[in-house]
Amino acid sequence: MxxxxxxxxxxxxxxxxxxxxxxxxxxxxxxxxxxxxxxxxxxxxxxxxxxxxxxxxxxxxxxxxxxxxxxxxxxxxxxxxxxxxxxxxxxxxxxxxxxxxxxxxxxxxxxxxxxxxxxxxxxxxxxxxxxxxxxxxxxxxxxxxxxxxxxxxxxxxxxxxxxxxxxxxxxxxxxxxxxxxxxxxxxxxxxxxxxxxxxxxxxxxxxxxxxxxxxxxxxxxxxxxxxxxxxxxxxxxxxxxxxxxxxxxxxxxxxxxxxxxxxxxxxxxxxxxxxxxxxxxxxxxxxxxxxxxxxxxxxxxxxxxxxxxxxxxxxxLVPTAWKNKERPILLNTWEANYFELSETALIKQAEKAASVGIELFVLDDGWFGERHSDDSSLGDWVVNQEKLPNGIHGLAQEVHRLGMDFGLWFEPEMISKQSQLFQDHPEWALQVPDYPLTEGRQQLVLDLSRTDVQEYLIATLTDYLKTGEIDYIKWDMNRHLTEVGSHFFAAHQQKEIGHRYVLGLYRILDVITQQFPNCLFENCSSGGGRFDPGMMYYMPQTWTSDNSDALCRSVIQYGYSYLYPPIMMGAHVSTTPNHQVGRNTPLETRGWLAMSGNFGYELDLQTLSDEELAIVQQQIVFYQAHRQLFQFGRFYRLQAPDTHFASSWLFTNEEEAIAIYFNGLSRPALPTKYLKMHYLEAAAIYEEVATKQRYSGAELNQAGVLIPRVKEDFHTHVFHWKKISDPRTSVSS
CATH class of the missing domain: 2.70.98.60 (alpha-galactosidase from lactobacil brevis)
Structure with a gap:
């Protein structure tokens, strides 16, 4: 016992x-x-x-x-x-x-x-x-x-x-x-x-x-x-x-x-x-x-x-339907479009995405109400017919016709003062009598402790999901709570509202995810603002950070890997100069960082050159061929980011291993660097894909591999081995 x-x-x-x-x-x-x-x-x-x-x-x-x-x-x-x-x-x-x-x-x-x-x-x-x-x-x-x-x-x-x-x-x-x-x-x-x-x-x-x-x-x-x-x-x-x-x-x-x-x-x-x-x-x-x-x-x-x-x-922890299910390679429209949406332009983007092998096309913020900026319409989950004359139904059909899944962004927990919902139900916002409502991004927070608010959100999401046209939901939450009070509860219960809010959120997620178990939900709160095991129980992946810069992401993803496997961390290739920090990093490096998480893109593919599109297509083909390794293999950290942001990690399974070394910022008088693998099977034989050279796992673990000096910022070294023998069998090296 x-x-x-x-x-x-x-x-x-x-x-x-x-x-x-x-x-x-x-x-x-x-x-x-x-x-x-x-x-x-x-x-x-x-x-x-x-x-x-x-x-x-x-x-x-x-x-x-x-x-x-x-x-x-x-x-x-x-x-x-x-x-x-x-x-x-x-x-x-x-x-x-x-x-x-x-x-x-x-x-x-x-x-x-x-x-x-x-x-x-x-x-x-x-x-x-x-x-x-x-x-x-x-x-x-x-x-x-x-x-x-x-x-x-x-x-x-x-x-x-x-x-x-x-x-x-x-x-x-x-x-x-x-x-x-x-x-x-x-x-x-x-x-x-x-x-x-x-x-x-x-x-x-x-x-x-x-x-x-x-x-x-x-x-x-x-x-x-x-x-x-x-x-x-x-x-x-x-x-x-x-x-x-x-x-x-x-x-x-x-x-x-x-x-x-x-x-x-x-x-x-x-x-x-x-x-x-x-x-x-x-x-x-x-x-x-x-x-x-x-x-x-x-x-x-x-x-x-x-x-x-x-x-x-x-x-x-994650929903049972998703624990062993591969995740699609997606294209998210946010950094390409922001709030500037039109059905014609979106279909052209979808066609380009399908042509390079994207598997999931995600329409982000801006598709509903009078949502032309972030100061209005949250709560009014009605399609803007000027932007999408054929509605979500029409766009989803076009995306499916192109052979891709279709995804949609929501921020269900929020309400804008400039919305019909707020005009109809001002009492639905978290609030304390006689005190002003503090806004964040010109939005308020719905009182999820109330059962009527919970039922409204369940009905709203159900109406969109019951058609079967939406394969993925990005669930966002873009501010923290203030005036945490509720008209729905008595005075002596007001200090219960914070916990009741969380219980209300969990009830909504429980109902929706059980009703639609095959819809892929991605958790987001301005990136990693609510990246925790409680949310992962309902949503098997999280948008890791609103910062998509490759150098920053090498540190952020390294940190989250202490707790969460890469398949749980949304990671996208975005454009350069990067929208958060203005940095230019090579497309190849951006690709390896994104492949080290839950892989996707967040840029306008139509603006890329033919050479860049070819690299994107190669990245997608490579990731598809090795998706099982990246999403379900064992992940190990080999070198923490140093003062120049150099870091390294390893993916390995029973068939292959990939080690990725990010050299960060170039520097003079660089010492000779040998990267030790530590976690390969010591008695097994591994063949390097590029050179066909064979090594024992013990040698790669203990002697390591040379990191060549490259006079270039943000360069990436990738080592890829196929495991050609198992220590339980007798194979000559």
């Missing part, structure tokens, strides 16, 4: 071939953390707890001055009775106090994994086992369930908490954290992914210091500023070696992720919904389910961590 309870040691041992996680029950009351790391054949408690009479420590058992909740390594915090470290939850009683006293009551172990009502979570029906630990506060008649699911094939477990009121009085959740964990170590570095719009997913590595380090979003979404992720790594950990303890929250709204190095060397990690601007009134017999956290252990460095995330998310 992957999860066992030892009556002698009072410990739960969650164990698979790659990882062990041990939970103890202390004094039959407190749930403690005992071990997380490499798999153990058994656990009997060699690392037993030490109890010391500490100054300023309070004692739940007065006669035991060495026993204090402030030093006990816990699996959930306590509230108001001695644990002064960062809290995982806070509950306010009707009397106004915020004291609780949860004690261990019982446990349940069962095969499988239960879905979370109203929330996305990692999908699993087999090869998982769940432990549920029940704690009770007998004074207020409250229950807390700590839920752990162990994946038997990955060094992964998920955690969440459920808070239930079984008493007779309503209580208020002021903080509803998903998990808390105390590690009896302090020699860690903290890894986070931080950034901004058009500059997402920058890796930050800093030493854990005494006190609290936290990252957060109170913007209404997970945000481009901070990914809802953190990792603790040993000081020597690199891409290729060392221990990693990683945490990723499956949620798309306000979040907090924090680490506290406390006075005696314990490191507490806590993740969940951000407690600022949050409350939840928990009536008698009601429960509150928290979002899930993915806990990922690697003893093979950061690439090992990434492999765990990549495999888990692609096989167990």
């Amino acid at each position: 992957p999860i066992q309870f030892d009556e002698k040691t009072h410990c739960f041992h969650l164990n698979n071939p790659q990882m062990s996680y041990v939970i103890g029950i202390e004094k039959e009351r407190y749930v403690t953390h005992r071990y997380w790391g490499n798999t153990l054949p058994s656990y009997v408690g060699s690392n037993h707890l030490q109890f010391i009479d500490r100054g300023f420590a309070t004692n739940p058992f007065p006669e035991e001055r060495t026993f204090s909740l402030n030093t006990l390594p816990l699996e959930t915090s306590t509230q108001g009775n001695g644990d002064h470290r960062i809290a995982n939850y806070q509950i306010r009683a009707q009397a106004g106090h915020t004291i609780t006293d949860f004690h261990y009551d019982s446990y349940r172990i069962f095969a499988g994994k239960e879905a979370i009502p109203g929330l996305p979570s990692v999908r699993a029906t087999t090869d998982v086992t769940t432990l549920e630990i029940l704690l009770k506060d007998s004074v207020q008649q409250l229950e807390m369930r700590l839920i752990y699911t162990l994946f038997e094939k990955y060094p992964i477990l998920t955690r969440r908490a459920v808070y239930t009121n079984v008493g007779e009085a309503t209580v208020v959740l002021e903080n509803a954290g998903s998990m808390s964990l105390d590690l009896a170590e302090s020699a860690f570095d903290l890894l986070t992914l931080d950034g901004s719009h058009t500059n997402e997913a920058n890796l930050t590595r800093q030493t854990i210091r005494p006190g609290i380090q936290r990252l957060e979003s109170t913007r209404g979404t997970s945000s481009p500023q901070h990914q809802p992720f953190l990792a603790l790594v040993d000081r020597y950990t690199s891409e290729f070696q060392g221990n990693v303890f990683a945490f990723h929250l499956v949620y798309s709204g306000n979040f907090i992720a924090q680490v506290e190095l406390e006075q005696y060397g314990t490191t507490r990690v806590q993740l969940g919904i951000h407690p600022d601007h949050f409350e939840w009134h928990l009536a008698p017999m009601e429960q509150f389910d928290t979002p899930e956290v993915v806990l990922n252990y690697s003893n093979q460095g950061l690439n090992g961590m990434s492999q765990n995330f990549h495999q888990l998310y692609q096989q167990h």
